[in-house]
Amino acid sequence: MPMIQRKQVIPGDVVAKGNYRYGSYIEKRGEEYVALRVGLAEVGRDGIKLNPFTGPYLPRTDDEVIGKVVDINGFGWVIDINSCFDGFLPASFVFGRDFSPATHDLSSKFRVGDILGARIESYERSRDPQLSIRGEGYGKISSGEIVKISPTKVPRVIGRRGTMINLISEKTGCDIRVGQNGVIVVDGSPDGIVEAIKAIRLVEAETHAPDLMSKVEAALGGGVVGGN
Amino acid sequence: MAGTKKLIDENGIRLDGRKWNELRPIKLQVGVMKNADGSAYIEWGKNKIMAAVYGPKEVHPKHQVLPDRALLRCRYHMAPFSVDERKNPAPSRREIEISKVIREALVSAVIVEDYPRTAIEVWVEVLQSDGGSRVAGITAASLALADAGINMRDLVVGCSCGLIGEQVVSDLDDTEDKEGNGDMPVAIMPNLGLVSLLQVDGVYTRENFQKAFELAIEKGKQIYQMQREALTTRFFGGEAQSTEVEEAAE
Numbered sequence: 431m432p433m434i435q436r437k438q439v440i441p442g443d444v445v446a447k448g449n450y451r452y453g454s455y456i457e458k459r460g461e462e463y464v465a466l467r468v469g470l471a472e473v474g475r476d477g478i479k480l481n482p483f484t485g486p487y488l489p490r491t492d493d494e495v496i497g498k499v500v501d502i503n504g505f506g507w508v509i510d511i512n513s514c515f516d517g518f519l520p521a522s523f524v525f526g527r528d529f530s531p532a533t534h535d536l537s538s539k540f541r542v543g544d545i546l547g548a549r550i551e552s553y554e555r556s557r558d559p560q561l562s563i564r565g566e567g568y569g570k571i572s573s574g575e576i577v578k579i580s581p582t583k584v585p586r587v588i589g590r591r592g593t594m595i596n597l598i599s600e601k602t603g604c605d606i607r608v609g610q611n612g613v614i615v616v617d618g619s620p621d622g623i624v625e626a627i628k629a630i631r632l633v634e635a636e637t638h639a640p641d642l643m644s645k646v647e648a649a650l651g652g653g654v655v656g657g658n
Numbered sequence: 659m660a661g662t663k664k665l666i667d668e669n670g671i672r673l674d675g676r677k678w679n680e681l682r683p684i685k686l687q688v689g690v691m692k693n694a695d696g697s698a699y700i701e702w703g704k705n706k707i708m709a710a711v712y713g714p715k716e717v718h719p720k721h722q723v724l725p726d727r728a729l730l731r732c733r734y735h736m737a738p739f740s741v742d743e744r745k746n747p748a749p750s751r752r753e754i755e756i757s758k759v760i761r762e763a764l765v766s767a768v769i770v771e772d773y774p775r776t777a778i779e780v781w782v783e784v785l786q787s788d789g790g791s792r793v794a795g796i797t798a799a800s801l802a803l804a805d806a807g808i809n810m811r812d813l814v815v816g817c818s819c820g821l822i823g824e825q826v827v828s829d830l831d832d833t834e835d836k837e838g839n840g841d842m843p844v845a846i847m848p849n850l851g852l853v854s855l856l857q858v859d860g861v862y863t864r865e866n867f868q869k870a871f872e873l874a875i876e877k878g879k880q881i882y883q884m885q886r887e888a889l890t891t892r893f894f895g896g897e898a899q900s901t902e903v904e905e906a907a908e
Contacts, residue, residue, distance in 0.1 A: 483893050
């Protein structure tokens with residue numbers, strides 16, 4: 431079985447022929463597997479994968495996202511998750527099952543404009559995504575700087591098993607939280623934040639450069655920036 | 659047919675020096691607008707056209723929402739300064755029709771089922787107009803859609819052909835469009851081998867129709883190569899396709 435690495439494809443290109451398992455952004459037409467996006471395709475033992483270069487964020491169940499409260503209604507919070515769909519965080523997920531709009535005040539918990547870390551509880555094509563803040567680390571994010579990147583570049587910013595994000599975090603002494611929706615919150619010393627954002631922008635600009643890690647490392651310099 | 663003689667001389671050379679089957683020079687650029695989700699710019703002869711894509715985004719007004727697929731909206735518009743005599747900026751009958759046909763040419767390539775309950779907007783703005791602006795608009799708009807990262811079965815590429823007297827010619831310019839005897843804009847999806855736009859005016863013999871149609875497809879495939887190049891330059895830095903194929907150790 432031939433293996434293909436980093437094949438540049440545009441919509442309509444045939445990635446491979448034969449019989450494979452295939453992931454998103456690929457369509458099967460008879461024997462052929464066709465790319466639906468601009469990106470790099472890989473064919474290996476575990477089938478055909480396409481890493482797209484651009485595209486909107488579409489919610490997926492269990493994604494960790496960072497969003498902003500844009501509206502409060504009687505039953506929960508409407509959250510902008512940088513997607514074509516608004517997320518909804520039901521009040522009963524926050525106050526518990528005995529929630530009643532008469533006794534609980536939603537704005538005492540989160541107000542319009544608050545930034546939240548949340549998880550996509552459920553999403554299907556017929557309904558807007560439902561969010562949840564159950565679990566450690568979810569909920570209101572009270573400090574930090576927000577950086578938005580293309581959602582397709584999130585995996586590179588995180589790096590393999592989080593190596594990239596750990597590198598930037600260690601070098602700058604910042605706390606960095608990456609949402610799958612392309613929203614990143616960087617928190618730390620002012621100098622550290624500036625450096626970390628620079629590094630993130632570098633990853634964004636040179637997403638598919640070979641040996642990106644060492645480039646980022648060089649950009650951040652040897653010493654520890656801003657931290658102590 | 660007073661103008662026919664002037665348009666193509668006895669050596670078969672057209673007014674701008676092209677042979678019957680030659681294209682005007684084409685320049686394509688992808689990702690030219692920062693605030694659009696996807697964009698492209700095309701210069702095709704004297705045409706200068708910008709295409710921008712926004713979305714997928716929420717549909718307003720809400721009653722237009724399609725529960726199972728995206729709503730593809732398209733607007734073709736000519737800037738007031740795009741023609742010799744100032745054009746009224748209000749959408750004309752012609753522009754509304756071209757918007758419709760561009761939408762229909764693109765919608766068969768876009769996988770609208772992947773984006774239910776959303777709207778995808780395509781804006782085609784003609785900054786300077788020469789003949790064949792609808793096919794140029796389609797060519798640019800499909801690049802803008804690819805730039806926006808919207809799932810597509812194939813790119814769409816347009817090219818027009820026509821008649822001068824009884825001679826089939828490719829890629830009519832403004833004068834040839836107005837003075838010639840027929841115009842046939844065609845849009846194709848080259849990998850799928852499908853036609854997504856076919857309009858014809860003028861009177862064709864069977865042979866000429868066939869010849870013009872086939873010429874449009876042939877020229878369309880040529881322009882598709884330029885589209886590929888424009889996308890490659892934008893996303894892969896113009897480097898040549900470098901595919902490493904290894905035989906797996908088995």
